[in-house]
Amino acid sequence: MADTDSSTAIAMVAGESSGDLLASRLLSGLRPHLPQARMYGIGGARMAEYGFISDWPMEKLSVNGLFEVLAHYRELKGIQITLRDRLLADKPDVFIGVDAPDFNFGLEAQLRQAGIPTVHFIGPSIWAWRGGRIKKIARAASHMLVIFPFEEEIYRKAGIPVTYVGHPLAQVIPMVPDVAAARSALGLPADGRVVAIMPGSRMGELKHNTIAFVQAARILAQRDPGMRFIAPMAGEKQSRFFRELVSQAGLQDLPIQLLDGQSHTAMAAADAVLVASGTASLEVALYKKPMVIAYKMMRATWEILRHMSYQPWIGLPNILAREFLVPELLQHNATPQALADALWAQLEDPARQEMLRQRFTAMHHALLRDTANESAQAVLQVIEQNRRQPRRTSPA
Incomplete structure (x- = not known):
């Protein structure tokens, strides 16, 4: 593929900040090969650094939970249909869905049926729940890019x-995170x-x-008045x-330093992290930090999902x-007291902190x-294979 292929068009959809970050890594590998390619769809600020143009605010897709999604169904469906029609008319060289499986797989299936190759970056957790989705994935994705080694065999x-x-x-x-540099960047004391x-x-x-997390922080501050909190x-x-939310709960007296983004700097600076489940928990592990993983959701959503898991974690x-x-x-x-106690126990246990550092370091090497480059090469191969296919002709 020519390095200056200005005719190449790549459409992408990422639905939240973690997807934006992951997609930006893929784009960093693609841009050197396709410096003039048009890259567009739905994405965030990190993708924009590589010349990606987002036609809708990425936040429109950042909805989680079964019933929460239903409340926004009409708007989400409208975006999906409008984007689908645009892509069917435009016929990009490839469509890349980045996570956001509920939005992307339906879109990918329709695009693939029309002859547009589809790549899905990051497989949904079919190994954790809803394994029946593998059939839907087979219809939707021309190629899967997976980020955990055990996933390859599942799709093969x-x-x-x-x-x-x-x-x-x-x-x-x-x-090895630079704690001192991170604290200096955030204006935090070295000790x-x-x-x-x-x-x-x-x-x-x-x-x-939010409320349970901040209430837990207040309990921790009572135990260690010198403790600093960043969010x-x-x-x-x-x-x-x-x-x-903090003001409505009367918790504004607890000084919490809010950061504009800078989540990685915050993780590097922290001694421990109270984190919602998701990609962020893996990021904390890669920064080798003790953590407590917590999550709350609508009661009705919880009652459904808690019976659908295949594993205890x-x-x-x-x-x-x-x-x-x-x-x-x-x-x-996930009560404030339980969250505080669990985090405090790790802060007070140097041997456990060292064990976690070792385990998380081994995990980091396994995922490295x-x-x-590898994801970009896979996408480029999909584009080349599609170009070698006989072009569909319209019926006379």
Whole structure:
């Protein structure tokens, strides 16, 4: 493929901040090969750094939970249909769905049926729940890019072309974090304990997790008055909502340093992290930090999902370790006292901190690949294979 192929068009959809970060790594590998290619769809600020043009705000897709999605169904469906029609008319060389499976797989299936090759970056957790989705994936994706080594065999057995590319975050995050530099960058003292509070990037996650997380921080502050708290926010909208929730709960007396993004700097600076389940928990592990994984959601959603899991863990570090390396406190168990006690126990246990550093370092090495280049090469091969296919002709 010519390095200056200005006719190449790549459409992508990423639905939240973690997808934006992951997609940006893929784009960093693609851009050197396709410096003039048009890249567009739905994405965030990190993707924009590589010339990606987002036709809708990425936050429109950042909805989680069964009933929360239903409340936004009409708007989400409208975006999906409009984008589908645009892509069917435009016929990009490839469509890449980055996570957001409920939105992307339906779109991918229709595009693939029309002859547009589709790549899905990051397989949904069919190994954790809803394994029946493998049939839907087979219809939707021309090629899967997976980020955990055990996923390759799952897709190969299902006859789905797949490439294990490692986890992009393992390449981005340093093997040994620079705590001093991170604290200096955030204006934090070099000594004294720092705890990062990360209730989630989605509005629904903030709604359900923030109060318990901040109340837990207040309990920790009573035990260690010198403890500092930092809370990276995905954007101004999330930051404003966080402040509103804290104020409404009468918790504004606890000094929490809100950060505009800078989640990785916060993790590097922290001694421990209180984190919502999701990609962020893996990021914390790659920064080799003790953590407590917690998650709350609508009661009706919880009652459905808790019966659908195939395994006892929900946090990615524990799933990869196949054991409870760090505590998980979910729904009714995620009380402020329980969260505080679980985090305090790790802060007070140097031997456990060292054990976690060793285990998380081994995990980091296992996930480390040249993800940007390997994922880009897989996408380029999909584009080339499609170009070699006989072009469809319209009926006379």
